[in-house]
Structure formats: C-alpha cells, structure tokens
Amino acid sequence: MSKAVTSTKKNTEQTETKDQIRVMICMGTGGMSAGAGDVYDAFNKELAQRNVSAKIGPRSCNIKRTGCRGLCAMDVLVDIEIPGFGLHTYKHVKAEMVPDIVDQHILELQPVQKWLTGEDYHKFHDKQQRMVMAECGIVDPESFDDYIAEGGYTALVKALAMEPEEIIDEVKKSGIRGRGGAGFPTGMKWGFCRATPGDLKYIILNADEGDPGAFMDRSLLEGNPHGVLEGLIIGAYAIGCSHGYFYCRAEYPLALKRLEIAIKEANEHGYLGENILGSGFKFQAAIKEGAGAFVCGEETALMASIEGQRGMPRPRPPFPAHQGLWKKPSNINNVETFANIPLIINKGGDWYASIGTEKSKGTKVFALTGRIKNTGLIEVPMGITLKEIVYDICGGVPGRNREFKAAQMGGPSGGCIPTQLIDVPIDYDSLMEAGAIMGSGGVVVMDNTACMVDMARFFLTFTQQESCGKCVTCRIGTKTMLEILTRITEGDGKEGDVELLISLADDIKGSSLCGLGQTAPNPVLSTIRYYRDEYDAHIKDKRCPANACKALLKFEVIDDLCKMCGICLRQCPVDAVIWKPKTKAVIVKDKCIKCQTCIDACPFLAIE
Amino acid sequence: MDTENNKECCKPEIALDLTAANKILDQYRGKPGALIPVLQKVQAHYLWLSQPLVEHIARELNIFLSEVSGVVTFYSQFYTAPRGKYTIQVCRGTACHVKGSLRILEQLAADLGVEPGEMTKDGKFTLEEVNCIGACGIAPVIVAGSKTFGSISVADALEAIRNFEEGA
Numbered sequence: 001m002s003k004a005v006t007s008t009k010k011n012t013e014q015t016e017t018k019d020q021i022r023v024m025i026c027m028g029t030g031g032m033s034a035g036a037g038d039v040y041d042a043f044n045k046e047l048a049q050r051n052v053s054a055k056i057g058p059r060s061c062n063i064k065r066t067g068c069r070g071l072c073a074m075d076v077l078v079d080i081e082i083p084g085f086g087l088h089t090y091k092h093v094k095a096e097m098v099p100d101i102v103d104q105h106i107l108e109l110q111p112v113q114k115w116l117t118g119e120d121y122h123k124f125h126d127k128q129q130r131m132v133m134a135e136c137g138i139v140d141p142e143s144f145d146d147y148i149a150e151g152g153y154t155a156l157v158k159a160l161a162m163e164p165e166e167i168i169d170e171v172k173k174s175g176i177r178g179r180g181g182a183g184f185p186t187g188m189k190w191g192f193c194r195a196t197p198g199d200l201k202y203i204i205l206n207a208d209e210g211d212p213g214a215f216m217d218r219s220l221l222e223g224n225p226h227g228v229l230e231g232l233i234i235g236a237y238a239i240g241c242s243h244g245y246f247y248c249r250a251e252y253p254l255a256l257k258r259l260e261i262a263i264k265e266a267n268e269h270g271y272l273g274e275n276i277l278g279s280g281f282k283f284q285a286a287i288k289e290g291a292g293a294f295v296c297g298e299e300t301a302l303m304a305s306i307e308g309q310r311g312m313p314r315p316r317p318p319f320p321a322h323q324g325l326w327k328k329p330s331n332i333n334n335v336e337t338f339a340n341i342p343l344i345i346n347k348g349g350d351w352y353a354s355i356g357t358e359k360s361k362g363t364k365v366f367a368l369t370g371r372i373k374n375t376g377l378i379e380v381p382m383g384i385t386l387k388e389i390v391y392d393i394c395g396g397v398p399g400r401n402r403e404f405k406a407a408q409m410g411g412p413s414g415g416c417i418p419t420q421l422i423d424v425p426i427d428y429d430s431l432m433e434a435g436a437i438m439g440s441g442g443v444v445v446m447d448n449t450a451c452m453v454d455m456a457r458f459f460l461t462f463t464q465q466e467s468c469g470k471c472v473t474c475r476i477g478t479k480t481m482l483e484i485l486t487r488i489t490e491g492d493g494k495e496g497d498v499e500l501l502i503s504l505a506d507d508i509k510g511s512s513l514c515g516l517g518q519t520a521p522n523p524v525l526s527t528i529r530y531y532r533d534e535y536d537a538h539i540k541d542k543r544c545p546a547n548a549c550k551a552l553l554k555f556e557v558i559d560d561l562c563k564m565c566g567i568c569l570r571q572c573p574v575d576a577v578i579w580k581p582k583t584k585a586v587i588v589k590d591k592c593i594k595c596q597t598c599i600d601a602c603p604f605l606a607i608e
Numbered sequence: 609m610d611t612e613n614n615k616e617c618c619k620p621e622i623a624l625d626l627t628a629a630n631k632i633l634d635q636y637r638g639k640p641g642a643l644i645p646v647l648q649k650v651q652a653h654y655l656w657l658s659q660p661l662v663e664h665i666a667r668e669l670n671i672f673l674s675e676v677s678g679v680v681t682f683y684s685q686f687y688t689a690p691r692g693k694y695t696i697q698v699c700r701g702t703a704c705h706v707k708g709s710l711r712i713l714e715q716l717a718a719d720l721g722v723e724p725g726e727m728t729k730d731g732k733f734t735l736e737e738v739n740c741i742g743a744c745g746i747a748p749v750i751v752a753g754s755k756t757f758g759s760i761s762v763a764d765a766l767e768a769i770r771n772f773e774e775g776a
Contacts, residue, residue, distance in 0.1 A: 030745045032756065033743065033757065072746055075745075211740070212702040212703070212704075212705075212739050212740035213702035213703045215743065218742040250685055251740070289648060291647075293682060305644065308640070308641040308644050309643075309675075310678050310679055311683070367745070369702070369706075369745060370706040371706060371707075375703075375746070442702070444702045444706060446706060458705050573763060595714075595715070596708070
C-alpha cells in the first residue's frame with residue numbers, strides 16, 4: 001500500500017495551492033463547437049500579456065479545461081473562482097470578451113455583470129443532484145494530477161483493501177441498476193461473473209452510446225474519464241478480471257482521446273498494470289473503437305465486434321457471465337454505471353440506497369434536447385417528476401404559442417410520455433407502465449409542431465437501417481412497418497393500417513433475438529396508444545394536425561390566424577411570400593420550394 | 609456516375625502502394641480481434657477500402673475474403689467507394705430531427721449536387737448522414753472535416769460549406 005500513502009500525501013500538497021484563482025472553461029463537444037478553444041487561448045494570452053501573475057501577488061492563476069457542466073445552451077461557460085470572492089459563471093463567452101473579464105474581474109474584482117449567468121442558470125441547478133457528474137466541469141479531464149487533487153482514486157485505494165465479495169455486497173446494498181437501459185441490478189451481475197470459475201475473465205465498458213438523442217456517456221467520458229476508469233478497475237478487482245475493454249463509438253473522438261490519455265497516465269502512476277498500488281492485483285485496459293453499428297450496444301453483439309466479426313447478437317444462454325468474450329466469463333456495464341461505483345465505495349451502499357425511490361436507487365443523468373429552453377445534461381434523483389425536469393430545471397418550451405406535447409424517452413426502444421402524464425415519477429417501473437422506458441437517458445421534448453406519426457416513422461427509419469438482419473421478423477418486419485408509416489405520412493394511408501401496425505409490432509417483439517428487435521416497435525405502439533387521433537387524421541382526412549408532414553401540407557396561410565407580422569417573408573429563402581405591412585401574407589406556390597422554414601418561423605401557427 | 613468515379617479513382621490504385629498497409633498488418637498479425645482495428649487503420653491511411661486492399665488484408669490475416677467483406681459491409685464506417693477530401697456529416701439524431709436537420713441535409717445535397725453518401729465531382733466533399741454524434745444540446749449539428757457547427761440554420765449551413773476550408 002505504499003503507493004496509496006503517496007497519493008494521500010499528494011492531496012495535502014495540492015491543498016496548499018487551494019488559494020489559487022481558478023478559471024474553468026467548459027471544453028466538452030458542446031463547448032468546443034461554441035468556440036471554447038479560442039476562449040482558452042484568449043485567457044492564456046491575456047493573462048500572460050497583462051502580467052497577471054505579478055499583479056495578483058503570490059497567488060497563481062490556473063486556467064483549467066473542464067468537461068461539460070450540463071447547460072450546453074449557454075456555452076461557452078466559464079467559471080472564475082477567486083478564493084474569498086466566490087465563484088462567478090459567465091455565459092456565451094467569446095474570445096473578444098476575455099480582455100474585459102480579465103481586467104475587471106480578475107484584476108479589479110469587479111465581475112462583468114452583463115455577461116454573468118442569471119437566475120436561469122441557478123434554476124437549472126437547483127433541483128439537480130450532481131453526484132456522478134459532480135466532477136465534470138471541475139476536474140481537468142486530461143490531467144491525472146488534477147483528478148487526484150479532487151479526491152480521485154480514493155475509492156480504488158479503499159476497495160483494494162476490501163475483499164472482492166465485500167465490494168459486491170456493497171454494490172448489491174446500494175441497489176444500483178444498470179444505467180444502459182434495461183435496469184438489471186449491477187451487484188447481482190457482478191456476483192454471477194465472480195462465481196463463474198475461470199482464470200481469465202473480461203470486464204467491458206459499454207460506451208457504444210448509439211441512441212439518437214443521448215449523450216450522457218459522451219459527456220462523462222469527456223468530462224471525467226478517470227472517474228469512469230476508477231469504477232472499471234474496482235469492478236475488475238471485485239469480479240476478478242485481469243483484462244478490460246472500453247468499447248467506445250468512433251463518433252466520439254474527444255472522448256476517445258481523453259480516455260487514451262487517462263489510461264496512459266493511470267498506467268504511469270501504477271493505477272493500472274502488474275501490481276496496482278502494491279496490492280498484487282493486476283489489470284490492464286485497452287480501447288476498442290466501434291465502427292458504426294447501433295446493434296453493437298447489445299452485449300453479445302458488442303463482444304462479437306471486439307472479436308473482429310460482424311456485430312450480430314447471439315442467443316442467450318449462455319450468458320456473458322458464463323461464456324462471453326472469446327468464450328471466457330465476461331461482465332459488461334454501461335459508462336454511467338461504472339461512474340457510480342467510486343461513489344458507492346466511498347460513501348457506502350446504504351448512503352446510495354437512501355437516494356431515489358424504493359425500487360430505483362440513486363440518481364440518473366438525462367440528456368434533455370429538442371424543443372426546450374435549456375438543452376443540456378442534468379442529473380436528478382430517481383423519483384423526480386417529468387414536469388419538474390421540463391419546467392423547473394429546463395425552463396419549459398420556448399416560442400410563442402408553442403407548448404409541451406410529449407417527451408420521448410428511451411430513444412428508438414422507448415416511447416412517449418404525453419402531456420396528461422407529465423406528473424409521472426421518473427423511475428424504471430413507472431416509466432415502463434407509461435409505455436416508455438428509462439433507456440440510457442435521452443429525453444427529447446416535442447412541442448405542438450411535432451407530428452407523432454412522423455416521430456414514429458423517424459425511429460422506425462433508424463431501427464430498420466440498424467437491424468443487423470439476423471432475425472427475419474426484425475429485418476422484414478421493421479421494413480414493412482416503415483413502409484406503412486411512410487405511406488401514412490404521405491397521405492396514402494388506408495383503413496386498417498393502424499391495426500396492421502399493431503399486429504406486426506406484436507410479431508416483431510415476440511420473435512426477435514435481441515433488444516433491438518424486441519423494442520423496435522415501441523415508438524409506434526406508444527404513439528398509437530396516446531395519439532391515435534393523429535394517425536386517424538392522416539389516414540382518413542389526409543391531414544397532418546401538427547403541420548409537419550410535408551406531403552400533406554398545402555403551404556397556404558390561414559387568414560384567420562395570420563397576425564400580419566411578416567416574419568414568414570423575412571425568413572423565406574426564395575422570396576415566395578408576398579406581404580406588406582398590415583396585410584395578410586400570401587405564399588406564391590410556383591416559387592415555394594416547400595422547405596417549411598415559414599412554418600417553423602410563424603409564431604401563430606398560421607401556415608398549413 | 610458512381611461507377612465512373614470509381615474507375616477514375618481506381619486508376620492510380622492499380623499500382624497500389626501497400627507499404628502503409630503492410631506496416632499496419634505487421635502490428636496486428638496473430639493478435640485476436642485484429643480485423644476491425646486493421647481495417648480502421650488502413651482506411652484512415654487510404655481514405656477508403658478498395659477491393660484490392662480488402663483482398664490484401666484477407667490474405668495477410670488469413671481470413672476468408674467473404675468474412676472480411678462481411679465485416680466491411682456490416683459497419684457503416686467502412687467505405688467501399690472513394691471519399692472526398694472532407695466529410696460533411698449531417699447529424700440525423702432525434703434532437704436534430706426535431707430541429708429540422710432533414711431540411712439541412714436536403715438543401716446541402718441540392719447545393720452540392722450529390723445524394724447523401726456521395727462524393728462531390730471536385731472530390732472536395734463527401735456528404736453523409738450520421739445517426740447521432742451526441743451533441744444534441746446544440747442541435748441541429750453538422751460536422752465538416754474536424755469542425756463542428758452547432759445550432760445551425762439551413763442558410764448558415766449552406767454558407768459554411770460554400771466557404772469551407774480546413775484550418776480557416
């Protein structure tokens with residue numbers, strides 16, 4: 001345990017620098033695309049040019065790259081923390097704003113009020129409980145030392161002093177269920193794999209986050225890769241695995257880069273390798289980059305992919321815990337699950353179990369997107385209601401005359417929660433009852449301009465493309481369902497189509513091998529359940545009530561609703577709108593390219 | 609048009625320089641699960657996997673050509689047609705869909721004169737749909753080369769691509 005002692009010593013060394021000024025810049029994918037790279041350079045340049053370190057005395061000023069702190073809608077977010085002066089957060093920071101911030105805030109202690117985040121930012125955080133995401137936005141994801149300074153790897157040190165069975169018991173006690181979607185108890189899964197005899201066992205981290213609309217895992221990997229790695233090492237020790245894989249999508253280049261750095265640094269510091277922290281435990285982890293196949297998120301398909309084959313699922317049993325990767329006992333968990341493990345070890349299973357509901361413990365990270373004011377990443381205790389998430393945390397639905405219609409949860413395997421069920425508590429079982437699933441945590445909010453038939457068609461397009469083709473019902477069934485849905489959205493729906501969809505859905509669900517096929521019809525079934533009237537309007541009246549299905553649109557202004565504001569004229573890319581102040585708009589059909597820009601722009605829903 | 613492109617770009621490929629491929633193969637030969645990383649690395653160098661390359665890899669790794677072709681065609685990130693210098697990815701994830709990414713895709717396709725999946729005539733771009741790049745907070749998103757453009761409108765997307773230069 002000699003290494004462990006050095007690491008705590010390092011912690012005390014780091015506390016001496018605690019009175020330094022910290023500038024923390026969000027440099028996740030969201031931040032980067034909003035120009036965080038330029039902002040980072042600008043801070044470095046300004047601090048050097050203005051000779052800031054000389055002016056602020058013995059305290060140093062540390063510019064940190066951090067991961068996503070959740071509120072992508074306000075990127076680039078910059079925190080400035082001056083000891084004794086508190087923490088201030090700037091939103092929408094651009095490089096040209098940096099000189100003023102340095103001059104006024106850092107040198108004169110006069111924060112630039114007009115650029116600071118307001119009430120919205122605080123409301124966004126009030127109802128959240130950030131545990132897994134706590135370090136994202138604070139720790140520098142590309143620095144091992146920084147993670148240690150923030151108290152990282154203490155759980156690993158603690159775990160290595162425990163018996164593996166004790167760890168598994170602690171995880172069982174916590175009640176944590178797999179965060180990948182299905183919600184299988186993690187402790188039990190670990191127990192199965194530990195109990196299987198074998199010298200060589202594998203532990204796999206599933207970061208093949210393929211659900212469109214979900215980016216929790218990406219943000220965790222980008223924001224706190226060491227935290228995830230720590231969970232993986234603890235899992236490996238508890239189960240008795242000597243080899244581990246990170247299976248990460250190639251679409252996440254930044255996450256891959258940061259993981260690679262984390263693994264390299266952990267190796268150098270003795271947290272990975274032959275004799276981890278002097279405990280005699282040996283474990284090695286490697287990255288496997290995905291090659292673009294949604295079905296590889298399914299565990300048996302993922303293992304086939306690591307083996308270098310087509311990523312196609314196989315029947316279970318044998319379960320991976322008995323015969324997984326290269327026919328060896330294997331355990332596979334989601335990124336967020338592993339990220340929770342250090343917390344459970346440090347604070348205990350009982351503490352963890354005290355958060356959440358009776359059957360769903362802990363917190364869950366959700367990615368909130370779509371027609372919502374504060375898009376981004378949130379972490380909330382299980383049992384919170386959808387309404388609190390949508391209105392209190394995320395600020396509701398923006399736009400005049402736009403209102404909440406439904407939230408799609410669980411991506412292509414999930415379903416919709418309609419307005420009338422907005423008070424549903426978020427836990428595995430309540431969501432299932434409502435016809436949606438927890439899934440990996442993607443929540444797409446739709447307003448009254450979203451067509452639910454089109455939504456169902458969108459998801460079927462996805463599952464139909466991603467079906468691996470092994471099971472006939474999934475391969476042909478999803479295609480047939482897609483054809484019917486396409487027909488309906490194009491105005492060629494027939495009487496009896498809805499019944500046919502339901503019957504096909506039953507067959508596909510009942511006779512597909514893996515989760516992809518078994519859940520592919522869910523978005524259709526859920527929209528039929530709550531929005532049957534929209535299906536009927538498409539089929540019988542050849543009308544799209546939300547004015548979203550292009551083929552059913554007339555591109556005409558509804559005179560009664562037009563408030564003569566002229567927005568449609570200004571937005572139209574081809575000048576197909578005739579409008580003068582105080583007259584109603586008219587769309588010239590010969591010129592119109594049917595791009596739907598005017599429909600999106602109209603605040604009064606006056607174009608059909 | 610596609611086949612014409614193929615032919616044109618295949619000409620220099622006849623004298624395919626396999627040095628880089630062999631270097632990669634040497635690193636992986638005999639290792640379990642080598643096929644996919646080899647294909648990824650080879651493609652990263654050659655930009656796409658031409659038939660001669662696929663055959664070479666199969667021979668060298670001692671795997672049936674049918675099996676290698678099976679893997680190449682299974683994963684969406686292996687390309688069997690020439691690629692433009694830059695790839696434009698239009699994200700078609702749920703959040704982007706709700707925010708109108710289909711319109712961006714259609715307008716870009718029209719502007720560039722290609723269908724999604726195809727390369728422009730000048731070889732500068734390949735236009736591509738991707739399922740989700742996980743940047744839903746800033747939907748709709750397009751990625752051109754290594755640049756990400758978030759919360760982008762149809763007009764801005766057209767503008768960005770017309771003026772696109774890497775590093776600019």
